[in-house]
Amino acid sequence: MNIIYSYLLEHLRSLGLTEFLVKPTAAFTCILLIVFVAWFAHFVTRKIFLKIVQRIAARTKTEWDDILVRNKVFMGLAHLVPAFILFYTADFSYPNIHTEVSELDPEVYKTLSQDYYWGLATVLLKMSRLYFTVIIVYVTNAILNAGLEIYNTTEYAHHRSIKGYVQLVKIFVFFMAGILVISVLLEKDPTVLLAGLGAMAAVLLLVFRDTILGFVASIQLSANDMVKIGDWIQMDSHRADGTVIDITLNTVKVQNWDKTITTIPTYALVSESFYNWKGMEESGGRRIKRSVAIDTNTIKFCDAAMLERFEKFDLIRGYVREKEQELKEYNKGKNLTDEDFISGRHQTNVGIFRKYLEVYLRQHPKIKQDLTFLVRQLAPVGKGLPIEIYVFSNDQAWANYEAIQADIFDHIFAVIPEFELRVFQEPTGADLEKLIKRS
Incomplete structure (x- = not known):
């Protein structure tokens, strides 16, 4: 040229x-x-x-x-x-x-x-x-x-995301590029400019505070396998309840079940508590934990007529007979008189009802039998005696899970009167109206 x-x-x-x-x-x-x-x-x-x-x-x-x-x-x-x-x-x-x-x-x-x-x-x-x-x-x-x-x-990407680390390298590259551009324009040695930045360290810490915190949090999240893309997490403090769709250096994006997007600072997942439902998904079951309140006024001992009727129910026929035989032998050994009824042991309608629920759920095709299985009484409160179902469905899909849970409690509410029990329900306007008309 x-x-x-x-x-x-x-x-x-x-x-x-x-x-x-x-x-x-x-x-x-x-x-x-x-x-x-x-x-x-x-x-x-x-x-x-x-x-x-x-x-x-x-x-x-x-x-x-x-x-x-x-x-x-x-x-x-x-x-x-x-x-x-x-x-x-x-x-x-x-x-x-x-x-x-x-x-x-x-x-x-x-x-x-x-x-x-x-x-x-x-x-x-x-x-x-x-x-x-x-x-x-x-x-x-x-x-x-x-x-x-x-x-x-690769197969490792699903368990450990490196997007945050890549973003950190990009920040470093852009930062060094900015130093080179300034050094070219000012015709200064880049090392001199880098040495001068030492005095600005405090300012840089303030400017890149979120980035530094996010980087440290990313390392902790990845090293401890706390959360990854595809996990279902719940963080009430940030109104997040859904699937993690992106993990970056500064933010974690969660797509909630209503399809809204919640953005959470990465370091918040380390400094605050959150639920990760990954364990539930890996277990193959989804928990059903719900109770029904029994009116305590309807709880009573079973008489002969009730026991005879309960023996007609296939699910509890064997239990009723075996339990009644056991109690008769116990009471016989105590030499109790006919008038001393309360000193002996007798079956109750609520006890048989609880056993019925257990046998019913044991035979239910949608209940996972190898996980926690409980049908229990909770402490009685002013709103009746709670009978709680604590089991796991074998279908984790939300819609299917809700349908299984609803079908179970539909059956429970329908079968309760067969045991001469009644669900506790607070008085409504219609109840008060009937009471006024009677009076």
Whole structure:
């Protein structure tokens, strides 16, 4: 380009062009020529190099090369060709001398200044270096994105997300790129700028507080396997109840069951408590924990007529007979009189009802039998005697789980009167109206 520039100077002078226009016209023409050559080289590189790479990637069986192409890694590398052209042609307007400008004789400096631009090379070199910096950032960002996508295709990605770490590396790359840009523009050593940033450490800690906390939290979440994409978590303090769809350096996104999105700071999952329902999902069952309140006024001992009727129920026939035989033998050993009824042991309608629920649930095809299985009485309160069902369904799908639970309690409410029991229910307006009419 030095030769072309010199030729343009001589040719323009030979054409009789005004002297003060000769030098800028030659320089402008060379700049246009350099830009065109750089653009053409980039165009050819894209058309040839990228086409070859894409064809090779399409023919291979591995997926990682397709991911590199899809994330435009090679497209970024193609920009290196015009960048090198701009860099090595930036000094076209600088004379071919090996002496420092400050050491030149004033007359020589004046003579050379008529044909050459002393500062243009510096400006063009700055632009080419900035171009290199942008290319490096672009390619590095593309490689990191491709690496993350490649990692997500492995079996480890489901258990440990590295998206937060990738984002941290990106922040570091952009930070260093910013230092390089400033050093190029100010013509300062980057190490000097980095040393000066030591005094700004406190400010940086404040600016990047969430990022630093998020990075530490990401390490803890990953190392302790606390949460991963696809987990169902519940965090009442942030009104989150749903599936984790994204984990980044600063935030965790949860898609709630109503399809809204809740964004939680990553460090909040470490500093605050939350429910992770992963254990429930891995167990193969989903808990049913619900109680029905029995009116205590309806609880009583079973007489012979009641026991005879209960023996007609297939599910509890064996239990009623065996239990009655056991109690008769016990009472017989106590030599109790017929009048001393309360000193002996007798079956109650609520006890038989509780046993009925146990046998009924043991035979239920939708109840998982190898997990916790309880049919128990809770402490009686002012609203009756709670009989609690604590079992696990073998279907975890929300709609199916709710249907199973509803079917079980539909049956329970319907069968309670057969045991001469009544569900406790607070008085309603209709009850009060009936009471007034009776009075």
